[in-house]
Amino acid sequence: MMLRYALKTVRARKAGFLGAFLALMCAAALITACGTLLETGLRGTVRTERYAAAPVVVSADQNVHQRTVKHKKGKTKVKHKAKPIAERAWLAASLGDTLAGTPGVARVIPELTFPATPLTEASTDTGGGTGGGTGGGTGADGRAAYGHAWESAALTPYRLTSGTAPEAATDVVVDRHLAERARLAPGDRLTVQSTRAPRSYRVSGIAAPGPDVRHQTALFFSAAEARRLAAHPGQVTAFGVVPEAGTDPERLRHDLTEALRDTGNGTGGSKGASTGVRVTTGDARGPVEFLDAAGARTKLVSMGGAMGGTSLLVAVLVVVGTFALSVQQRHRELALLRAVAATTGQVRRLLGREALIVGAAAGIAGALLGLPLGGLLFDRFVALGAVPATLRHTTGFLPPLAAVAATLLGAWAAARIASRRVTMIRPAEALAEARTESPRTPWGRLLTGLVLLAGGVVLVVVLGMLRTEPASTPVTFLAVVVLSTAVALLGPLLVRAAALLLAGPLRLTGHGGRLATANLRAGAARAASVVTPLTLLVAMACTVLFVQPTLGDAARAQAREGVRADWVVASRGPGVPAAAAHRLRSGEDVVTEVVRTTVRVGLDKYAAQGVTPAGLTRTWDPDVVAGSLDGLTQRTVAVSELAADQLGLVPGDALKLTLGDGTPVDVTVAAVYARGLGFGDLTFAHGLVAAHVDNPLAATLLVGTDRARGDLAATLREFPGLTVLTPAAADSLQAERQQANAEVNLLAMGLVLAFTAIAVVNTLAMSVSERVREFALLRLAGATRRQVLRMLRTEALSLLLLATTLGSAIALSVLTAFSVGMTGRAAPAVLPLVYLAVVAGAGCLTLVATALPGRVALRVRAVTVATARE
Numbered sequence: 001m002m003l004r005y006a007l008k009t010v011r012a013r014k015a016g017f018l019g020a021f022l023a024l025m026c027a028a029a030l031i032t033a034c035g036t037l038l039e040t041g042l043r044g045t046v047r048t049e050r051y052a053a054a055p056v057v058v059s060a061d062q063n064v065h066q067r068t069v070k071h072k073k074g075k076t077k078v079k080h081k082a083k084p085i086a087e088r089a090w091l092a093a094s095l096g097d098t099l100a101g102t103p104g105v106a107r108v109i110p111e112l113t114f115p116a117t118p119l120t121e122a123s124t125d126t127g128g129g130t131g132g133g134t135g136g137g138t139g140a141d142g143r144a145a146y147g148h149a150w151e152s153a154a155l156t157p158y159r160l161t162s163g164t165a166p167e168a169a170t171d172v173v174v175d176r177h178l179a180e181r182a183r184l185a186p187g188d189r190l191t192v193q194s195t196r197a198p199r200s201y202r203v204s205g206i207a208a209p210g211p212d213v214r215h216q217t218a219l220f221f222s223a224a225e226a227r228r229l230a231a232h233p234g235q236v237t238a239f240g241v242v243p244e245a246g247t248d249p250e251r252l253r254h255d256l257t258e259a260l261r262d263t264g265n266g267t268g269g270s271k272g273a274s275t276g277v278r279v280t281t282g283d284a285r286g287p288v289e290f291l292d293a294a295g296a297r298t299k300l301v302s303m304g305g306a307m308g309g310t311s312l313l314v315a316v317l318v319v320v321g322t323f324a325l326s327v328q329q330r331h332r333e334l335a336l337l338r339a340v341a342a343t344t345g346q347v348r349r350l351l352g353r354e355a356l357i358v359g360a361a362a363g364i365a366g367a368l369l370g371l372p373l374g375g376l377l378f379d380r381f382v383a384l385g386a387v388p389a390t391l392r393h394t395t396g397f398l399p400p401l402a403a404v405a406a407t408l409l410g411a412w413a414a415a416r417i418a419s420r421r422v423t424m425i426r427p428a429e430a431l432a433e434a435r436t437e438s439p440r441t442p443w444g445r446l447l448t449g450l451v452l453l454a455g456g457v458v459l460v461v462v463l464g465m466l467r468t469e470p471a472s473t474p475v476t477f478l479a480v481v482v483l484s485t486a487v488a489l490l491g492p493l494l495v496r497a498a499a500l501l502l503a504g505p506l507r508l509t510g511h512g513g514r515l516a517t518a519n520l521r522a523g524a525a526r527a528a529s530v531v532t533p534l535t536l537l538v539a540m541a542c543t544v545l546f547v548q549p550t551l552g553d554a555a556r557a558q559a560r561e562g563v564r565a566d567w568v569v570a571s572r573g574p575g576v577p578a579a580a581a582h583r584l585r586s587g588e589d590v591v592t593e594v595v596r597t598t599v600r601v602g603l604d605k606y607a608a609q610g611v612t613p614a615g616l617t618r619t620w621d622p623d624v625v626a627g628s629l630d631g632l633t634q635r636t637v638a639v640s641e642l643a644a645d646q647l648g649l650v651p652g653d654a655l656k657l658t659l660g661d662g663t664p665v666d667v668t669v670a671a672v673y674a675r676g677l678g679f680g681d682l683t684f685a686h687g688l689v690a691a692h693v694d695n696p697l698a699a700t701l702l703v704g705t706d707r708a709r710g711d712l713a714a715t716l717r718e719f720p721g722l723t724v725l726t727p728a729a730a731d732s733l734q735a736e737r738q739q740a741n742a743e744v745n746l747l748a749m750g751l752v753l754a755f756t757a758i759a760v761v762n763t764l765a766m767s768v769s770e771r772v773r774e775f776a777l778l779r780l781a782g783a784t785r786r787q788v789l790r791m792l793r794t795e796a797l798s799l800l801l802l803a804t805t806l807g808s809a810i811a812l813s814v815l816t817a818f819s820v821g822m823t824g825r826a827a828p829a830v831l832p833l834v835y836l837a838v839v840a841g842a843g844c845l846t847l848v849a850t851a852l853p854g855r856v857a858l859r860v861r862a863v864t865v866a867t868a869r870e
Helices: 002-012 012-045 094-101 120-123 150-155 175-183 223-230 251-261 283-290 291-329 330-340 344-384 398-418 421-424 427-435 445-462 469-490 491-507 511-522 526-564 578-584 641-647 686-690 709-715 727-768 772-780 783-824 833-855 862-865
Strands: 058-062 063-072 075-084 105-111 142-148 160-161 169-173 189-193 199-209 216-221 240-242 277-281 567-571 590-601 606-613 623-628 637-640 654-658 666-672 682-685 698-702 722-725
Touching: 002 344, 002 709, 012 291, 012 772, 058 251, 058 283, 063 277, 075 120, 075 606, 094 240, 105 142, 105 150, 120 160, 150 160, 150 216, 150 223, 150 240, 160 511, 160 654, 169 175, 169 189, 169 641, 175 216, 199 709, 223 578, 240 251, 251 277, 277 682, 283 291, 291 398, 291 469, 291 526, 291 727, 330 344, 344 698, 398 421, 445 469, 445 783, 469 491, 469 526, 469 682, 469 783, 491 511, 491 526, 491 783, 511 526, 511 783, 526 698, 526 727, 526 783, 526 833, 567 709, 567 727, 578 590, 578 698, 578 709, 637 641, 641 666, 654 722, 682 686, 709 722, 709 727, 722 727, 727 783, 727 833, 772 783, 772 833, 772 862
Parallel strands: 142 216, 169 199, 606 682, 637 666
Antiparallel strands: 058 240, 058 277, 063 075, 105 240, 160 199, 169 216, 189 199, 567 698, 567 722, 590 606, 590 654, 590 698, 623 666, 637 682, 654 666
């Protein structure tokens, strides 16, 4: 019976439930969109291209493993953890004999993969290389470009459509896509920048792939030239295994795994090292080919989880506020139900069932909207380069189902929380409060608000002690939500305090100001429901917009202070070859090659770089606080203060770590430096890092010389795509890259901000719409429409001022704590124009969402409204 009453109430009060429906629908869409990202990270597939004709692929393990054994109370507990490495791990070429000797194997094809960028006119005019790291170069069309030995063309397969296979060291076969774009034909010359100095090759042939290859450009060299460019003697990237006719690939995979295990090369790993071999079939071959896609899955899990968690917290806060306002608008109706003998449980069940009805409809609608929204979000991440196009967006039934379940639970909980006051007090008190809002804030609400405020302060203090971005980022946004929730609970007190402080200035604005002051005092709870989403919007927007500049500006400041070089050589291609650095070294000039990577100490990831030790202090100053850079060799390392504190290191200590390609090394700490944000946590000798990265080309060259720019440029004229810059110009390029990264983070949290903005408009519209009778009485008492609208604007601007103050205070405290923890100083990067844009945006939303419903409410004749039955 209660369900029937709830259905009748929802049908009769469609307009009253519209605000709650919109809030719940947006929440469901947001949760679904974030859920699809999370599901893509967990279950997204990567389709193979290069290995399409090899049913079985054998590759090196791409993870660092850690196995711990605990003995407790007579029981042994074994834990195994694995983390991906940054570069490609290579296999011993001798394993090919073991694979070929396994029953069921028809052919074993060794594969070499290395960066090889064709330097066509377009490819050297666009883009910006960074050097180091995984992946190949980038062609004119944005495709990753890789070099291979011609013998591995059968893995796809590629077949010649014209010309001949490469035989000489200066021959190259290009794929059909590149030939069409660059208008190449057999006999033409093509300069290729690979891992060595750029070299001119004769196009001996053009090859077309059997299956569709859309995400990479392939260049094929002779076997000897490919081995020279791969720079890994006696090693291969992978083996493609073709089974004999009638042999099941899965069965062969099992046999190969056993054969490799018997020879001591089986899958698995030991503590702190990437060892073992992986044998894959089917869709598992894709991550072997596209390492960036495999890493992007982990990134999406982290990003989707963080976005989803923040979205859920924001949605709960917004939905509870919306339902509280909705229940407040029905206070008289619910009080009359109590007065005619409806029990507390009956009223709660009625509200709960109403919430479930609205939540079900909103959840289903929002989930359906969230599916294409998640697809658009994923496509945008791909366009920004945060996620590779090789990773397929995966959508299952779990995200929509979870969104509907979360919406139902959130609606029911919000209704229970919002109805607690009207169901707990006596019916007579409920009828009294239906006419006049109680001036007292319930003790439970007040204590809960103070507890959350204390919790937010604790989070801010903890944030000031966190020194890594993965640890500080979730705490940053959690602190914003917790403090905003405290504002929501303490809102009525804050509104009354603001009304008291603004009473004098508002009185100067005339009758509208006096009415606005009286309304703020009398309707503090209603006004608080408007202040909450506005505060959250300002706080969240400022945090999202300024948290990355705070970190990026500090890093760039350290880099500016630490670069002593007179000139910086950068590349518009994949990087600066070692030959260019050798050409610049003359007399007393110092050239420091910088190549970047990521290493792991245990399972913890650290940003690292390799630099040329000779004359290092002439071009680079990381602010050494202990030890000396003079001791930087192939067997030593310099560490940042952060890494030294985390790992408990001082100069002279031994350190075991895993390089980017999974190679374990033991080094000795030579120095500790302070500018870790600008230069990474670990600094090695250049030769050690360059031998263990996919792209050994330098990201930059730091040149200490008395020569002019023109002289340096003339020396480098044989190297296409290189540019000689001042340190200030190089810093500007870094700022542009930082802005590109900021766009990814802004997109990640943009949906949350959009949802909060919708909540602001929704709440303001609900708040104004319920006051139709009040406006009619004011007009019957002699107020004009213009005066009523002026009163509304004054109220809205007063609430905007309060919300902006509270939101700015929350954002400033959180950003200051973030800055202290991450940079060591209280210097958040607050851009004045951006901040003013945030405030102006919030102001526009507030005024529009107040004026439009207000004008609609004033269209009806005052007498009609005043004499209508409530």
